[in-house]
Amino acid sequence: MIHHATRVSRRAFLLAACAATGTAMSLGACATGIFPFIPDHYTFSQQQVQDAVQRKFPYRRSMQQIFDVSLTNPVVTLQPDRNRVAVRLDAHLESPLMQQPVSGAFTVSSELAYDSASRAVVLRSPSVDGVDMAGGAAAYAPQVGAVAALAATQLLDNYPVYTFKPDQLQFAGVNYEPGTITILTNGIRVQIVEK
Known part of the structure; x- marks a missing residue:
């Protein structure tokens, strides 16, 4: 069972995790490349x-x-x-x-x-x-x-x-990094992408 779990694709893992959270989010929304608890940007x-x-x-x-x-x-x-x-x-x-x-x-x-x-x-x-x-x-x-x-x-x-804290750029063994940086009228938006 454990051996089989290691072969599950990351996408399947993310979908399963989304479903397990019991939130009102649709599976389509969870199927993004970013884990649902990791935002796709910081501002x-x-x-x-x-x-x-x-x-x-x-x-x-x-x-x-x-x-x-x-x-x-x-x-x-x-x-x-x-x-x-x-x-x-x-x-x-x-x-x-x-x-x-x-x-x-x-x-x-x-x-x-x-x-x-x-x-x-x-x-x-x-x-x-x-x-x-x-x-x-x-x-x-x-x-x-x-x-x-x-x-x-x-x-x-x-x-x-x-400065990002280490836990802002890592979750479930997956590392993330800032991508595009955009200056807004009220703040600075930093895209977060998977390494």
């Missing part, structure tokens, strides 16, 4: 991304021994039309190359990717979308943009914004 919120990014700030660093940069107050927004996550940061720069310290803000956007080694959804290839320097500081926008791009790459590239 995490903008606030969860905000909380993850917030842990990196405030950030202060000397860049190339020329600029002292301070980055604070990250604000995360979702850009479903571009399938990217944006982070707006307040920036304060001091440098012997400038007559006085300058302050402003810049926005960095990033795509999301899954890093299997850490089981995390990470920011990938961030780039500076815009620099906002007011008044006399506007003349320094190119320098701020260059420093911001360097800081963003060092600080946010491959930074995890959501």
Whole structure:
């Protein structure tokens, strides 16, 4: 009997398990490739991304021994039309190359990717979308943009914004992994597929 059970196909096993649960689900609904207790996707919120990014700030660093940069107050927004996550940061720069310290803000956007080694959804290839320097500081926008791009790459590239627990990606001896990542207006949807 046990030997026979090991030969039962995974699909038959899933159908039998669905029937055994006694739920109101139809067998057709259970016959998907995902076990009924494993969702076909996970969605995490903008606030969860905000909380993850917030842990990196405030950030202060000397860049190339020329600029002292301070980055604070990250604000995360979702850009479903571009399938990217944006982070707006307040920036304060001091440098012997400038007559006085300058302050402003810049926005960095990033795509999301899954890093299997850490089981995390990470920011990938961030780039500076815009620099906002007011008044006399506007003349320094190119320098701020260059420093911001360097800081963003060092600080946010491959930074995890959501980490899956092992039990979220395994059930009944079957391993799953994130697939397509889609930015929505109210969260981030990660497809879960069988390995």
